Amino acid sequence: MYLTLTDLNKRQRIAEENAVLLNLWQQSQAGDSLSFCQLADRLYRTLFNYATSYTSDREFIKDSIQELLIHIWEKRETINIQFVSIYFLKAMRNQLLQEFRRNNTARPLLDLDEIDELSDYQTIETEIEKNEVYSKNQVMVRTAINDLPRRQKEAVFLKYFEGMDNEQIADFMQVNRQSVANLLFKAISALKSAIPVSHILLLSAIITV
């Protein structure tokens, strides 16, 4: 009945509704470290995957997330949050930008202009290939997504992985709504042309609803 490309149950277990997250956050604010860990558990995948559009250095990302979460925990009493995942994603972006500046020379990281130019495809792809055998289609889409310019990739992530609407994305990326629409339009067009129609049809034929 369902299209099962790989196991999607990771997210099925986790309802990422803002109300649930907000409740955990409020308990965290009151000093409950266990709630904070649960909150972090629910947001971790989102933060990690978001960060991969900036760098392919997995260990660097993990350390950045640790720094960020510890920082938020320490400042919890003074932080006011409305939309939990958006707040954490924004904080994640700031954290990454800060770390890039700080580690400019120390780490073999691309600088921000270069990140816009280059795709993370090669390194991430090799990392992934080591661990998982993907179907041809998955590889194709993964490649297509990773080949998108970074801003388009970020917009696609926020829209389809995170489920934000265009207004939220515009606010998050600090551009106007029309720019978001343009970014998404270009990205979707690129993805459509990257995936041959025959594959879509082939897949469609397999799926029965």
Added chain:
Amino acid sequence: MQNYRNFLPEELAADPSFRRWVIFNDPEEEMIWVEWLHLNPDKLDLVTKAKLLLNLTEVSFDNISDEEVANEIYRLSHAIGENNGRKSFRLISFRPHWYHLAASVLLLLFAGFWFNKQTATQQKSEQYRQILSQIKEPLVEELNTSDKAKLVILEDGSSVVLQPKSRITYPKRFEGQRREVFLTGEAFFEVAKNPDKPFYVYASTLATKVLGTSFKVSAFDNDKDVKVVVKTGKVSVFPMTKDAVETQHADEKLGGMVLTPNQQIVFAPKELRLTRSLIEDPKLLELPIQRQSFEFKGTPISEVFATLEKSYGVKIIFDAEVMQNCYLTASLSDEPLFEKINLICKTLGAHYEQMDASIIISSKGC
């Protein structure tokens, strides 16, 4: 309900209700959408494309395993629980206060990758969380992305020769009742003997328990089956299920399936079945380091050090001129690297110290 009939696939994929159905398998939304499709059978193509887009982006952006997330959350819980030592996560301790520990253990493990999640692997994931939650010390993670073997020294003096594309996670200090490490990929272990603190290697769907006699284990990832092969000594092997892990943790004896020399076990995770048999080809389990005999008879010390450098992937720095008359006659076998170095230094009246990835030998000559 919105008029979805005029939606494009990319618009439908962004719809909250549709997302709750496809991504979170929400049963209420499912009813709504099955009903909608029933009323709009011509829109099957639209729904299919939207689902495909959503599922593919979901998969494409997903770059981290459950196990890694669990590990990181554990790291976090420790950091915010104690408010100290958070900078020390990646420090690797080389303090050699282990060498009072006598014999050692050889372990060669070749385990599965962390992405293959079937029934047993799901259980494994739960068990990982369970075991991780009981470890109170900060975890250190070593990943070998190079194409050469990499040496990792554990706090108890055990040495691990981590093969390429492999990862080991272990506590900075072994404070609890057990010494527990997590392996993905392949590694060669020489475990320092300590019967009071069993050594556990959790690898993919299989756990291996070691008390301290000398032995060698090999588990290969082959069609998701995990294999353990014993050459000498005894080792206990059990699947990563809740019951098995609890029973094994309960005492210091070797329960479960005990393997003796020249026996092997094949574990099929899908069937949760262990099969024991004799090794057909003992050469199967040999890595370069295992073929190395470490038997020296009047061997020039430069050759001895070269052998160790090659086997463990470490740099040994010494003054070749001063030590040109030093020869070693010794039968070293399966003790951890630093124990070997210590024995050599004692024999020659030399001293050694550990600096980063090198060992520096100081000697006045022989």
